[in-house]
Amino acid sequence: MKEIDEAGEALLGRVRIVLSHTTKPGNIGAAVRAMKTMGLRRLLLVRPAQFPHREATFMAAGAADMLDRVEVCDTLDEALHGAALAIALSARRRDLSPVLIDVREAAQAAVSEAAAGADVAFVFGTEISGLSNDEVLRCQRVARIGTSARFSSLNLAASVQVVAHETRYAALGNRARYDSRTPLATHEEKEHFFAALQASLERSAFIDRDKSGRVMERLRRLFGRAMLESQEVNVLRGMLNAWDEAMRKEP
Amino acid sequence: MKEIDEAGEALLGRVRIVLSHTTKPGNIGAAVRAMKTMGLRRLLLVRPAQFPHREATFMAAGAADMLDRVEVCDTLDEALHGAALAIALSARRRDLSPVLIDVREAAQAAVSEAAAGADVAFVFGTEISGLSNDEVLRCQRVARIGTSARFSSLNLAASVQVVAHETRYAALGNRARYDSRTPLATHEEKEHFFAALQASLERSAFIDRDKSGRVMERLRRLFGRAMLESQEVNVLRGMLNAWDEAMRKEP
Numbered sequence: 001m002k003e004i005d006e007a008g009e010a011l012l013g014r015v016r017i018v019l020s021h022t023t024k025p026g027n028i029g030a031a032v033r034a035m036k037t038m039g040l041r042r043l044l045l046v047r048p049a050q051f052p053h054r055e056a057t058f059m060a061a062g063a064a065d066m067l068d069r070v071e072v073c074d075t076l077d078e079a080l081h082g083a084a085l086a087i088a089l090s091a092r093r094r095d096l097s098p099v100l101i102d103v104r105e106a107a108q109a110a111v112s113e114a115a116a117g118a119d120v121a122f123v124f125g126t127e128i129s130g131l132s133n134d135e136v137l138r139c140q141r142v143a144r145i146g147t148s149a150r151f152s153s154l155n156l157a158a159s160v161q162v163v164a165h166e167t168r169y170a171a172l173g174n175r176a177r178y179d180s181r182t183p184l185a186t187h188e189e190k191e192h193f194f195a196a197l198q199a200s201l202e203r204s205a206f207i208d209r210d211k212s213g214r215v216m217e218r219l220r221r222l223f224g225r226a227m228l229e230s231q232e233v234n235v236l237r238g239m240l241n242a243w244d245e246a247m248r249k250e251p
Numbered sequence: 252m253k254e255i256d257e258a259g260e261a262l263l264g265r266v267r268i269v270l271s272h273t274t275k276p277g278n279i280g281a282a283v284r285a286m287k288t289m290g291l292r293r294l295l296l297v298r299p300a301q302f303p304h305r306e307a308t309f310m311a312a313g314a315a316d317m318l319d320r321v322e323v324c325d326t327l328d329e330a331l332h333g334a335a336l337a338i339a340l341s342a343r344r345r346d347l348s349p350v351l352i353d354v355r356e357a358a359q360a361a362v363s364e365a366a367a368g369a370d371v372a373f374v375f376g377t378e379i380s381g382l383s384n385d386e387v388l389r390c391q392r393v394a395r396i397g398t399s400a401r402f403s404s405l406n407l408a409a410s411v412q413v414v415a416h417e418t419r420y421a422a423l424g425n426r427a428r429y430d431s432r433t434p435l436a437t438h439e440e441k442e443h444f445f446a447a448l449q450a451s452l453e454r455s456a457f458i459d460r461d462k463s464g465r466v467m468e469r470l471r472r473l474f475g476r477a478m479l480e481s482q483e484v485n486v487l488r489g490m491l492n493a494w495d496e497a498m499r500k501e502p
Binding site for chain 1: 256260281284285287288289290312313314350353355356396397398399400401402403404405406408409412413416419420423425478
């Protein structure tokens with residue numbers, strides 16, 4: 001899986017984040033932290049109100065090293081230099097807008113262009129009013145993050161976090177499974193356990209030998225859902241043995 | 252689509268967020284804001300270090316109203332009261348862990364249980380060390396947000412934002428399409444335009460009448476990809492007319 005990981009990380013290297021006219025330097029720091037957690041490495045700022053700034057450094061926390069590599073630009077055109085696909089993040093409805101897609105489609109489009117060797121940009125506007133129409137029309141797509149109709153005020157760094165997460169997910173997919181997990185019990189281990197369980201339950205008179213079917217079905221369903229591990233079957237068989245021993249000793 | 256929206260919002264009402272032993276009150280405020288943007292309404296705190304606190308109110312911004320409804324609990328059991336599915340957020344590897352799933356699977360599981368009428372909880376641990384083993388084992392699933400191997404230090408509120416976004420997306424899906432869009436051009440409108448375009452290009456001698464095929468194929472490809480709108484076809488035909496008029500006037 002190492003090769004897939006490396007290929008995914010390489011794709012993320014072609015995806016840049018552009019923040020236009022950011023007002024609060026703390027948001028730049030939080031954005032850089034959000035990017036770094038997701039493996040995005042290139043941040044460009046178009047005329048930030050204040051940068052560098054101690055608030056940016058403070059909010060970046062363990063990602064403060066990335067602040068040294070931030071590129072500060074005079075215009076959006078400069079920040080988009082070399083990018084083949086620019087995706088504007090915008091919550092506003094506009095009369096004349098590029099194709100409106102949702103953030104997951106946007107992340108998939110970004111990764112698929114990056115996989116074809118192109119550079120891709122996600123463009124975020126200023127905190128209060130977002131991107132201007134002129135800025136949006138320099139992009140080929142407008143992406144929207146779905147929010148509550150009652151409260152859509154997503155913080156700038158939170159938007160960057162969602163976009164970075166969706167982009168990483170699109171590039172690298174579901175990695176949770178790769179974790180080494182304790183081995184599952186084999187078919188035979190499970191069947192030996194069920195046989196021992198049934199015998200023990202009959203011995204205890206919890207089930208009648210001739211009416212054991214329904215109870216055993218329920219127990220098979222429960223343990224089937226649980227996806228028993230090999231070690232767990234050992235523990236369960238040990239428990240059954242202990243009960244069996246104890247029952248034998250009873251007068 | 253209003254019915255689907257309302258059904259989705261109702262599902263989100265059954266999903267609670269639990270923050271255990273939160274150290275920084277600012278994170279509680281930022282978490283509440285993240286929740287509100289995504290339509291999550293119920294926050295429970297297990298023994299927060301400081302709450303209520305002005306930092307929480309400040310970071311909540313337009314979501315500060317939700318702070319009045321936050322439930323403060325003494326134990327995780329209390330916070331999970333009534334919940335049928337509890338999903339622990341954890342980045343750490345553990346020897347004995349509930350089933351490990353990724354954040355998208357977790358959101359889908361949460362929404363599917365909510366759709367069946369159950370209450371669901373996402374449980375987040377303290378900022379530095381996360382959830383204890385004892386807390387994790389009170390949950391039925393452990394969810395992980397995929398992060399860079401080099402820097403996995405996701406801020407608490409940023410994690411809540413990702414989980415809330417994934418949950419909203421699982422409940423409500425892709426809403427970008429629902430926006431009213433200018434009507435697309437019909438087949439006839441497009442074919443009239445292509446005919447006029449070809450005639451004009453032949454008149455201008457840009458293409459030969461007998462070799463027009465390849466150029467027209469390229470132009471059809473370009474305009475096909477662009478998904479022409481009705482109004483745009485009108486503008487384009489107007490442009491062609493103007494060129495045609497100007498050509499006629501040439502000596």
